Amino acid sequence: MKASPDAQRRLLDLQAVDTALAQLAHRRKSLPELAEIEAVGRELAGLDDERVRAQVTVDDLDRDISRFEKDIEQVRTRKDRDQKRLDAGGALREIEGLQHELATLNRRQGELEDAELELMEQRETAEAALTEVQGRLDAANERRAAAERRRDEALADIAKEQEFKTSSRAPLAADLPADLVGLYDKIRLESGLGAALFQSGRCGGCRIELYGADLARVKAAEPDDVVRCEECRRIMVRTKESGL
Known part of the structure; x- marks a missing residue:
């Protein structure tokens, strides 16, 4: 030729x-922000799983606490009823039976309240763990958003350069x-x-x-x-x- x-x-x-x-x-495909976004995405997936587990723990404890509260309320209602009957007086055998039942109900209420208190302490710990993982999740989301902004800015700059170079190529090639x-x-x-x-x-x-x-x-x-x-x-x- x-x-x-x-x-x-x-x-x-x-x-x-x-x-x-x-x-x-090549720069467009290998921006460091792309790798960062991918890495943070994997981190977010793991954190979200951790958050779900922490939320399930809190929900389970809330359900158990609610159940104990209902049981305690039932005991209190039974005690109030027995106390009214006791105050009304009656046969000695009936009074003794009511006193025995009240003592039993008091012990039961104490046991339930102790168990509820323990669950509430566990819930406090679980809630703190949920708050902590949510904080890490929020921080990771902020990092990803920041990386996405930097990526978009870099891609916009690359696009401008590509447009300029492409426009300058056409007359060069046409003149050969x-x-x-x-x-x-x-x-x-x-x-x-x-x-x-x-x-x-x-x-x-x-x-x-x-x-x-x-x-x-x-x-x-x-x-x-x-x-x-x-x-x-x-x-x-x-x-x-x-x-x-």
């Missing part, structure tokens, strides 16, 4: 733009021979780099230094010959910096 030396030199400008676009695309751009694009899509400067006897694409017949081939090529590296097949652009 033939192309003027000037066109080949401007191919490096096109490659510079494409390299910048490739770097922006179509067959040269076609060859360049084909190589670039295969290897990521379509053209590179040949300098100091070395291909700028694969960084391999040429010797003997390979170097002689490059030196013997006409200025408008499009020379490709035998190793990486990229276009080697020759300029005054090539030292030929």
